[in-house]
Amino acid sequence: MEQYAVRGGVHLVGEVEIGGAKNAALGILAGALMADEIVEIENVPDLSDTNIMIDALKSLGAYVEKVDRHTVRINGSTVTSSVLDNDGIKKIRGSYYFAGALLGKYHEAEVALPGGCNIGSRPVDQHIKGFRALGADVEIEHGCLVCSAKKLEGSHIYLDVVSVGATINVMLASVLADGQTYIENAAKEPHVVDVANFLNSMGASIKGAGTDVIRIKGVSKLHGAHYSIIPDQIEAGTFMLAAAITKGDVLIKNVIPKHLESITSKLKEIGCDVNEEDDTIRVMASRPFRHTQVKTLPYPGFPTDMQPQIVVALGLAEGTSIVTESIFENRFRYVDELTRLGANIRVEGNTAIIEGVSKYTGANIVAPDLRAGAALVVAGLAAEGVTVVDDIFYVERGYEDFVEKLRNLGADIEKIESPRDLQKFRLHAV
Ligand code: UD1
Numbered sequence: 408m409e410q411y412a413v414r415g416g417v418h419l420v421g422e423v424e425i426g427g428a429k430n431a432a433l434g435i436l437a438g439a440l441m442a443d444e445i446v447e448i449e450n451v452p453d454l455s456d457t458n459i460m461i462d463a464l465k466s467l468g469a470y471v472e473k474v475d476r477h478t479v480r481i482n483g484s485t486v487t488s489s490v491l492d493n494d495g496i497k498k499i500r501g502s503y504y505f506a507g508a509l510l511g512k513y514h515e516a517e518v519a520l521p522g523g524c525n526i527g528s529r530p531v532d533q534h535i536k537g538f539r540a541l542g543a544d545v546e547i548e549h550g551c552l553v554c555s556a557k558k559l560e561g562s563h564i565y566l567d568v569v570s571v572g573a574t575i576n577v578m579l580a581s582v583l584a585d586g587q588t589y590i591e592n593a594a595k596e597p598h599v600v601d602v603a604n605f606l607n608s609m610g611a612s613i614k615g616a617g618t619d620v621i622r623i624k625g626v627s628k629l630h631g632a633h634y635s636i637i638p639d640q641i642e643a644g645t646f647m648l649a650a651a652i653t654k655g656d657v658l659i660k661n662v663i664p665k666h667l668e669s670i671t672s673k674l675k676e677i678g679c680d681v682n683e684e685d686d687t688i689r690v691m692a693s694r695p696f697r698h699t700q701v702k703t704l705p706y707p708g709f710p711t712d713m714q715p716q717i718v719v720a721l722g723l724a725e726g727t728s729i730v731t732e733s734i735f736e737n738r739f740r741y742v743d744e745l746t747r748l749g750a751n752i753r754v755e756g757n758t759a760i761i762e763g764v765s766k767y768t769g770a771n772i773v774a775p776d777l778r779a780g781a782a783l784v785v786a787g788l789a790a791e792g793v794t795v796v797d798d799i800f801y802v803e804r805g806y807e808d809f810v811e812k813l814r815n816l817g818a819d820i821e822k823i824e825s826p827r828d829l830q831k832f833r834l835h836a837v
Contacts, residue, residue, distance in 0.1 A: 412823045413787035421658070425643045448479050450637075452807045455804050536573075541577075542556050559585065591620050595706045601636060648720055671683065728761040740779065741775050741783060767790035783796055
């Protein structure tokens with residue numbers, strides 16, 4: 408079983424390049440099958456989640472060519488099936504975008520219900536409500552979302568909760584529908600805007616992405632395109648926090664600073680220096696952190712996917728900090744693991760009350776999900792001694808070359824496969 412072995416105590420220093428946004432890539436890869444011409448997508452992160460999406464496209468019969476590590480060419484004209492039900496697809500969240508894309512193009516889709524991280528109950532009722540409003544019949548049968556429609560007609564859809572997934576899925580299903588669709592109370596995340604821009608580059612007519620109301624005027628078909636995915640907000644944010652927590656000085660390249668404002672502002676609040684340029688952000692930390700309060704909210708609020716990372720930082724701040732999770736009800740499962748490193752955190756409902764400690768000390772811990780896994784690795788980087796992190800496949804779902812990027816910044820981290828590897832790592836750590 409693969410693990411990360413981390414020896415803490417190094418201040419991360421240097422430069423790191425951020426890859427394409429995973430959550431945009433998932434919507435874009437599914438949407439690419441909607442044209443019967445070649446769609447070339449650049450800056451696709453090379454991750455297990457995106458590779459599962461690429462395999463799914465192949466299994467549907469789409470032409471898929473990997474031009475290089477981050478560029479994929481897809482042509483949907485050869486698609487022969489609208490059914491996706493395999494073990495890989497069940498493991499990831501973004502699989503549900505195939506329901507929207509297949510329903511939108513072929514008026515039928517049968518897609519296994521999505522998996523993804525266990526961070527709370529993750530219903531798909533708003534996706535279903537949107538598809539039904541467009542005129543589709545939608546049932547859940549044998550663990551699959553089964554959708555069909557004689558025709559799809561534009562509609563007014565009010566989302567009861569601000570949902571990234573439902574917003575993107577309804578966009579996908581409605582771009583080829585007859586007439587106008589309005590998605591109200593839409594999610595405004597950068598990846599929602601990126602999927603809309605991508606679909607527009609294929610000839611769709613989507614306006615208002617990035618605001619509460621998205622207007623989609625149905626078009627008769629989509630054409631080939633060439634598109635480059637935006638940088639990953641959460642990968643960038645994770646490296647910002649890694650720089651801060653290790654009291655380092657890191658220049659994070661290929662980012663959109665605007666997407667990182669909520670994170671930048673919290674880092675400044677706790678005492679870090681953050682400098683923004685056009686497409687870089689530099690995080691420097693040398694002073695003890697001050698305590699603060701954080702509440703996760705839909706964009707442009709503080710992202711739920713950055714909640715574990717900020718908790719790791721606040722665990723080392725002076726005084727008492729409060730972090731409230733308002734998106735997912737079960738997103739503090741990692742706190743027990745952080746406690747093994749010496750954190751003093753009490754969770755009450757959706758709130759973590761954090762009494763700062765002066766240091767973490769290394770221990771054996773388990774990654775409970777993707778973002779918490781990354782946060783625990785970063786905690787290990789700041790801890791005294793060796794930390795061993797299990798279940799790292801979670802982390803690898805969302806961070807390309809995580810170990811290499813951290814090592815380039817001076818981190819002492821290795822991916823290990825056996826007790827012997829760990830012994831070697833521990834010896835070299837002495
Ligand atoms: C996406 C991201 C995930 C991120 C989350 C919030 C992907 C693959 N994952 O997840 O990393 O943490 O956005 O930014 O892009 N909800 C419903 N009914 C629905 C859909 C959602 O009640 O039909 C609720 C969810 O339970 C949650 C909230 O809405 O409480 C937000 O969920 P949503 O934005 O849909 O998250 P995901 O798209 O699953």
